[in-house]
Amino acid sequence: MNIFEARNLVKFFGGLGAVNGVSFKVEKGEIFGLIGPNGSGKTTIFNLINNYYPVTSGKIFFNGKDITGIKTHTICKLGIARTFQVVKPLARMTVLENVTASAFCRVNTIKEAQKLALEAIEFCGLEHYKDQRAKGLPIGLRKRLEITRALATQPELILLDETAAGLNPKELDQAIELIKEINGRDITLIIVEHIMKVIMTISNRILAINYGLPLAEGSPEEVSRNPEVIKAYLGEEYVKG
Amino acid sequence: MGPIFVFILAAVLPLVVNHDYYQHLMILVLIWVVIGSSWNLLAGYTGQVSFGHAAFFGIGAYTAGILNTKLALSPWWGMAFGGFTAIILGVLIGYLCFRLRGPYFALATLASGEILRLIANNWTDFTEGMVGILIMQTFVSKLPYYYIILCIAAGCIGVIYLAMNSKLGYYFVSIREDQDAAASLGINTTLYKNVSLMISSFFTGTAGAFYMNYMGFIDPSVVFSLHHISIQAILVGIIGGVATLWGPAIGALVMVGIQELFRTAVFGLAPKWVSQGHALAFGLLVVLTILYLSNGLVGDWPKIKKVLFRKAPQETS
Amino acid sequence: MLTLARILIVAGLILVGVPYMLVGIGMVMGTMGMNDLFQMTQTIVIGILIGGLYALIGIGMTLIMGVMGIINLAHGQILMTSMYVTFVSFKYFGLDPYVSILISMPCLFLVALFIGRYLLDPLIGRESILPENQVLMTVGIGLCLTEIMRFIFTSNYQSVRTSYANKAYYIGSVSFNYPLTIAFFIALMLTVGLFVFLMKTDIGRAIRATAQDKEAATLMGIPQRKITFSTYALGSALDAAAGSLLLPVYYLFPDLGGPFTLKAFVITILGGLGSTVGAILGGLTLGVYESLGATFISMGYKDAVGMVIFLLVLTFMPGGLKRVTKI
Numbered sequence: 001m002n003i004f005e006a007r008n009l010v011k012f013f014g015g016l017g018a019v020n021g022v023s024f025k026v027e028k029g030e031i032f033g034l035i036g037p038n039g040s041g042k043t044t045i046f047n048l049i050n051n052y053y054p055v056t057s058g059k060i061f062f063n064g065k066d067i068t069g070i071k072t073h074t075i076c077k078l079g080i081a082r083t084f085q086v087v088k089p090l091a092r093m094t095v096l097e098n099v100t101a102s103a104f105c106r107v108n109t110i111k112e113a114q115k116l117a118l119e120a121i122e123f124c125g126l127e128h129y130k131d132q133r134a135k136g137l138p139i140g141l142r143k144r145l146e147i148t149r150a151l152a153t154q155p156e157l158i159l160l161d162e163t164a165a166g167l168n169p170k171e172l173d174q175a176i177e178l179i180k181e182i183n184g185r186d187i188t189l190i191i192v193e194h195i196m197k198v199i200m201t202i203s204n205r206i207l208a209i210n211y212g213l214p215l216a217e218g219s220p221e222e223v224s225r226n227p228e229v230i231k232a233y234l235g236e237e238y239v240k241g
Numbered sequence: 242m243g244p245i246f247v248f249i250l251a252a253v254l255p256l257v258v259n260h261d262y263y264q265h266l267m268i269l270v271l272i273w274v275v276i277g278s279s280w281n282l283l284a285g286y287t288g289q290v291s292f293g294h295a296a297f298f299g300i301g302a303y304t305a306g307i308l309n310t311k312l313a314l315s316p317w318w319g320m321a322f323g324g325f326t327a328i329i330l331g332v333l334i335g336y337l338c339f340r341l342r343g344p345y346f347a348l349a350t351l352a353s354g355e356i357l358r359l360i361a362n363n364w365t366d367f368t369e370g371m372v373g374i375l376i377m378q379t380f381v382s383k384l385p386y387y388y389i390i391l392c393i394a395a396g397c398i399g400v401i402y403l404a405m406n407s408k409l410g411y412y413f414v415s416i417r418e419d420q421d422a423a424a425s426l427g428i429n430t431t432l433y434k435n436v437s438l439m440i441s442s443f444f445t446g447t448a449g450a451f452y453m454n455y456m457g458f459i460d461p462s463v464v465f466s467l468h469h470i471s472i473q474a475i476l477v478g479i480i481g482g483v484a485t486l487w488g489p490a491i492g493a494l495v496m497v498g499i500q501e502l503f504r505t506a507v508f509g510l511a512p513k514w515v516s517q518g519h520a521l522a523f524g525l526l527v528v529l530t531i532l533y534l535s536n537g538l539v540g541d542w543p544k545i546k547k548v549l550f551r552k553a554p555q556e557t558s
Numbered sequence: 559m560l561t562l563a564r565i566l567i568v569a570g571l572i573l574v575g576v577p578y579m580l581v582g583i584g585m586v587m588g589t590m591g592m593n594d595l596f597q598m599t600q601t602i603v604i605g606i607l608i609g610g611l612y613a614l615i616g617i618g619m620t621l622i623m624g625v626m627g628i629i630n631l632a633h634g635q636i637l638m639t640s641m642y643v644t645f646v647s648f649k650y651f652g653l654d655p656y657v658s659i660l661i662s663m664p665c666l667f668l669v670a671l672f673i674g675r676y677l678l679d680p681l682i683g684r685e686s687i688l689p690e691n692q693v694l695m696t697v698g699i700g701l702c703l704t705e706i707m708r709f710i711f712t713s714n715y716q717s718v719r720t721s722y723a724n725k726a727y728y729i730g731s732v733s734f735n736y737p738l739t740i741a742f743f744i745a746l747m748l749t750v751g752l753f754v755f756l757m758k759t760d761i762g763r764a765i766r767a768t769a770q771d772k773e774a775a776t777l778m779g780i781p782q783r784k785i786t787f788s789t790y791a792l793g794s795a796l797d798a799a800a801g802s803l804l805l806p807v808y809y810l811f812p813d814l815g816g817p818f819t820l821k822a823f824v825i826t827i828l829g830g831l832g833s834t835v836g837a838i839l840g841g842l843t844l845g846v847y848e849s850l851g852a853t854f855i856s857m858g859y860k861d862a863v864g865m866v867i868f869l870l871v872l873t874f875m876p877g878g879l880k881r882v883t884k885i
Contacts, residue, residue, distance in 0.1 A: 050425060076427035088422035090415050092687070101411040105427035108408055153427055290690050341872065344629050347690060348823055349872055355820065356865045363859060417687075467816060472697055479694060484687050517709055524701030528677060531695045535686040 002061075003028040003188050004157055009058035011044055011212075018044045020212035021058075026157075031179070031189045033203035033220070037232055041212035042192040043085050046159050050075045050082050062157070076105060081150035082159035085192075087142045089134035095121065096130040098149055105153040120152040124178060140171040147178065157188045164198045176202060200224065208232070248395055255387050264383040268455065270497045271390040275397045275448040276470070277477035277489030282401050283441040284475070285483030286410070288417025289339070289434060292347045293354030295470035296334065297327040297442040301449025302464040303361065306374035311367075316376055319450045320389075327446020330357075331438045339434050342420075351467065358465035373460025376453070386455045393451060394490075397444040402486055404440065413437055414484075445474075476523070480530050482537025491538050499523055568879065569839055573609075573846050577602055580850075594854075600732050601853045602846055607735065608807075609845025610742035611800050615818065616825030616837035616844075617749065618796035624769035624832030625789040626678070628692040632700035634819030636794045639703050640666050640801030641810050642711060648718050648805075655718060656740060659802045663795045670794030673699055674787025682786070700815060708812040716810040723806060741803035748799055749838065756834070765789055769832055817861060824864040828871050830878030839879050843867070 004026040011019040019041045026032045034042050047053045049060055051072050060068045067075060090098045099117035100110070107113050121130055124144055129137065134145060143163055150158050164175050172195070179202055183189055193199040199206065199220070206223045208215040216226040223229055255264050276298060284290040304326045305319020338349040361368045368374070380386060404410055412433045415423040424430050453459050464470065473496070481492025503519030506512065534541040581598045584590030615637065622630045630636075640662040647658040677699060681692050688694070725736040756762035767775040768785045776782050808814075825844050829836025844864060851863040871878060 052421065052425075071429070072424040073427050073429045076425060082425055084422065084425075088419045088425075090418035090422065092418060093414060097411065097414075101415045101423075101428075102426040104408045104411055110407065110411075113408070113411075149426060285687060288688075290688060337869075337873070341876075343689065344693065345827075345872070345876075347693065348629065348827065348868075351820075352865050352868045356862070356869070359859075359862045359865065363862070468701075472701075475694065475697070479688075518705070521702060521705035521709060524698055524705055527698035528695065528702060531691060531698060532677065532680060535684065535691060540687075 002026065003063055004190070005061040006045070006049070007059045007061070009045060009048055009060070010056045011041075011048055011053060012056045018212050019048065022207075022209060022212065022214055024207050024214075024217065026188060026190060027204075028156075028188055029183070029186055030204040031183055031191060031202050033199040033206040034190060034192045034209065035194075035199055035206060035223075036209040036215070040210045040232075042209065043161055044212075045209075046082060046161050046190075046192060049159060050080060076153055076155075079154075079156035080159065081153045081155035081157070083143075083146035083150055083161050083163060085161040085165070087139070087146050089137070089142050089145055091135035092133060094131050094133055095126055095137070095145055095148075098134050098145060099152045102149040103152040116154070117152055120148050123151065123181070124148040125174075139166050140168070143167070143175070144178070147182070151182065151187075155187060157190065158182065160189060160191045160193075162192055162194060164193060164195045172198065196224075244398075248391075251391055252388070255384060261383060264387055266497060266501060268383065268387050268390055270493050271387070271394045272448050272452060273473070273477055273493035273496060274394045274490045275390070275444050276474045277481065277493050278394075278397050278401055279441040279444040279448075280474040281478045281483055281485075281489045282404070282413075283437050285478060285485070285488075286405060286417065287413040287434060287437040288420075289437070290347050290475070291350040291441075291471075292467075292475065293334070293350035293352070293471050294441075294445055294474045295465045295467060296330060296350075296354040296357045297445035298449035298452070298470050299354075299357055299361065299459075299461070299465035300330050301327050301446030301451075302453040302459045303368060303374070303449075304446070305450040305453035306376060306459055307368065309376050310369070310374055315379070316450075316454045317379070319453060320447065323450025323453075324443040324447040327442040327449070328439050330446075331442030332435060335435050335438045339431060351471070354465060354467055354471050358461045358467075361461035361465055368461070371460060371462070373458060373463075374453070375458050378457040379454065386451075390448075390451055390455075393444070393447055398486065398490070400440060400444075405486070409433070409436065476527050478537075480526065480537055482540030482542075485537065485539040488537050488539040495526075495538065496523065499526060565835060565839070569842065572839070572843050573606065574602060577846065577850055596731070597853060598850075601849045603732055603734065604738070605846030605849030606842055607738040607742045607845070608849070609842035610745040611803055611841075612821060612825060612845050613838040613841025614745045614748060614796055614800040614803070615822050616829060616841040617752065617834050618793035618800070619822040620826045620829060620832055620834060620837040621765075621769075621796070622790055622793040623826060625765060626692070626786055628678075628696065629823060630696050630790070630793070631693060631819055632673075632696040632703065632815075633794075633797055633822045634815035634817065635700040635703040636666055636670065636797045636815075637801040637804070637818050638810075638812065638815040639669070639707060640798035641805050641808075641814075642707055643798075644802040644805045645716055645718060645810055654720065655802050655805045656744060659744065659799050662798045662802045666798035666801075667791045667795040671787060671791040674790035678790065679783055679787055682783070700819070704812050704815055711812065713812055717808075718805050718810075720806050735807075737806040741807070744803055745800070748796065752796065752834070761785075761788070765792075821864055824868045826878075828867055828878055833878070836879045 002025045007023050009019050009022045022045060034045065036042050048055050051070060055068060059066060062078060062080060067078065090101065096117060099120055100113045103113040103116035107116060121127055124147060126141065126144060126148055129141060134142065137145065147163065164172055167175060176198055179189065191199060191203065203220055205218065206220055207217045208223050208229045210232045215228045215232060216223050255267060276294065280291060280294050301323030304323045305316045308314040308319045308322065309316040334350065334353050338346055338353065341349055362371055412428050415426065415428055416430050416433060420430050449464060452464065477492035477496050478489050480495055481490065482488030499522055500519045503522045504516050506515040530537065534544065538545065577598055581590055581595055584594060619630055619633050643662045643665050644655050644658040647653040647661055648655060677695055678692055681695060684691065720737065722736045727734040727736065727739060756766055764780045764785050767778065767780055768782065772782065821844060825837055825840035828843060829840030844867065847867065848860050848863045852860045
């Protein structure tokens, strides 16, 4: 069953077409990957989904309902959470406070919110840091904080924007583990990623885009063998035969 | 238990210092506690730095004054309504200004305050213009006024305390820290900015209405003043410490204290020309505070303690 | 060339077109007559002349805003201080205000350099809850300047009477007030000088680069901090010049800073943040419309004109005239 559908998304910034007609469907429970070279429009698509930017044209459906143009905070309440590529910690608040703030999406008292927050923090392995200020955290932990916050809003779908960028190999493995565990909780994920190791190993299906247009869609193996994709990423010379 | 102790102390103080002049100062301090704390809720906690709080103060004052002069209602009715007219004004100003960020927002609020001052100045039929409004004061003694403003101040700080220790508090600070992230976490930023603004404007407006009752006279250049109300509110917050509960209260104390100290030339002990410099002293205090104590007296208290007490013997490790 | 044409058209429309259109409407409605038409020309002339001074003030502020990213709320007080310096030069040294520009500009340049270096620079990049720390510092500075002047000169109104104060040139039957006209031309020369400086000198280019992209400029070896507080000094010097030019036609008292700071940022917002051409247009516009307000409505509402413009810009054209003139 389709939990999410993007139909003919188009976004123009002035004269620049960042997204030029992208459509895709995501099934409930799957991990859907979005890849493409720098500037291909991946993050813009995320920004369109949670209405950080309004669409120029196109429609977005969530659980069958048309959510195009609905305010960002309402989209979160409906069940779509997102992380940011350039992390946005609530800097002067502690980790616990950060996650508690997002837990208030579903509850109203501090007690309940903190309970939900602590659950999410434990799930993501941040208990040791819960009383540290967000701005003092190294990048790996800040990225994990983004995910923890998203989790605390009890979403059905999470948009992960380049969660793995800037992580060392050990952190990378931890991140992959975490994503799998989140998916194990029946949460659908759409992931934008650059790092092939991440996206190839965990995605069920992938959409490759370039210049805001779709290049190829399918399983990781299919997409990685697609000549257009190879050309876009590595250049003409690498396309076989 | 600290706050209760403070409240009792404050309640007893005017009975001990039963002198008109000092009681006047104490009332002034309390008025600024209200204005400063209200501003701090919106600016320090929610991150919306208003440069136009005089708009709320003034409209509260004029509500009380006009109800008295036009409808012959006791100005105390103005106290009841002053806060509410301020809220209405607040929602209007919020609607116009909240779509702006950072310095634009500050400027827009500044302009709002000035526009109200100009309206009050020129709509003479309604507001008596520059002549101002004069009313009969209800009480001769200052004591009743003192206790009224004390209750308003206590109420103000109490409400702020409750708000900051609830979902509201988390949401306000989230908005301050990163408005876009806050929206993605399900926070209706426009709504909560308005909530913060409404609480802030309510108490400031009530203080304004109180001012009308207490002083008996207002005019646009006083109650809608950019420098003496709007900017002063900001400075009280900064000197005391933004985003702290007691910061503005301390700031109010320091501000009135320093100004009086200088105005009276240290109560007559210093040469006369010192009295001319009270505003300058305050200006210098602002500059120094921003340079060295950017979190205010309360916020930077740990820093101050270190400097003041560094001569104390070190603990053995 | 196309840009210049666009700017001139916009300027013409705003400064001349709209006012005459208003008179035209008034005449059609029967509320205005030929007398008002003549009045309008005179009003526009006065507006443009004083607009030149306003433009100078606006350019100073927009330069500071563009490079430092802060609103200099002490701008009006710098103007006021310069006026006092000019006043002293006139009273005690017999120097004509327009000559005193040569004194007030360097004087305030140095003062502003000091302020920039020791009071504003330390705040850059400093972590604080309120991001407006620098702006609030300028508030404190403005306060100090006002009070220092009050301390020295008392709150009394001062004025300067030059020998040519009442003279006027006549073109047709439109009078060009002597002091204002001279002021306008000096302001014009200073503006042209500024443009040459910004376009042709290394420092000028460095300033423009910093205004466009601080990080990129740093990466190209432009010393950030020096440029920043030098720009503050430069903007203040222009402000100071405007002060000297203003003295012959304005009463001087310590508190006059506030309203001028407000005017300065109305001009800046109208013109578009960081746009020097915008500030020129903004200054002229404010001058003309204040003049219109004073002549056709009342003196009291003159200050309101600025506020109304401010609200209109914020509501309908947040980018300012910069959007239209594209510069």
